[in-house]
Amino acid sequence: MSATLCQNLNKGDLIQLLDVAREAIRGHFADEIPQPPQLDLYGRKLLQPGACFVTLTVNGQLQGCLGTIAARSPLVMEVHNQARASAYQDRRFLPLTEEQLDDLQIEVSVLSSPxxxxxxxxxxxxxxxxxxxxxxxxxxxxxxxxxxxxxxxxxxxxxxxxxxxxxxxxxxxxxxxxxxxxxxxxxxxxxxxxxxxxx
CATH class of the missing domain: 3.30.1490.150 (Hypothetical protein ph0010; domain 2)
Structure with missing residues (x-):
């Protein structure tokens, strides 16, 4: 992902990505098979390959933080995948529980090209x-x-x-x-x- 694309993301784009991260986590607890984002619902910028990290905190304490520095997948898919990974696959922490959701804060960071x-x-x-x-x-x-x-x-x-x-x-x-x-x-x-x- 180019630095230009990273800098071109506006607040609306970032809000959509935050919602994608929320939905990725919500799907784990819902009585349904978790679904990836529908790509046709998103604009061109969010469908370009992008690198991101998703950071989770509960009551201000780190609960998970995973991501990638290489832009390989559409950004919206990368946010979805890294949100799920941060919640349930970060080996430094126990998987996120339903009891923690009320105090959960999510941060999505889209990286420029290193x-x-x-x-x-x-x-x-x-x-x-x-x-x-x-x-x-x-x-x-x-x-x-x-x-x-x-x-x-x-x-x-x-x-x-x-x-x-x-x-x-x-x-x-x-x-x-x-x-x-x-x-x-x-x-x-x-x-x-x-x-x-x-x-």
Missing amino acids: ETLDVSSEQELLNYLSQNKVGVILSDQHRQALFLPQVWEQIKKPADFLRQLKRKAGWNDVYWSPTMSVKTFTVSSIKGHYHFSGI
Whole structure:
């Protein structure tokens, strides 16, 4: 998905994607076979291949967060799939329960295409992050870790941000490699409560 398409999503587009995520979760609890979105109900932008993450919180505590950085499927299908995965397949958490729905908040983040950041040292990266609160993907060898830009809301300092990202990848706090790959990205995002009734 191009950065241009990500930036071209308007509020109406994002509201539709949030509804898709809600419906994907609702379908799990309804007495029916969960159905994927009807693609003919959506406009051209939402049918283009897109990369996204869906983040779930219950009473402000993370309950699931999964997504993809590669745009392979129509965006509306990707949101549907990642919402279900975040609710029931994130191995860090027990599957979402019906009792949690009243306190559930859903955030859909549509990613721009990651761009390689040419830095030769960790300090160069820290200098960049001090001025740019973007999403970051670190990868080296067979390990990779990603933080969405929203993580800056909880981790304010670049050094702490980078330290936690390294830990997520399984590296120690001082790890750095000449072959480290750094990519950055932005998101268009929307957040809302799960407020279906009658389930």
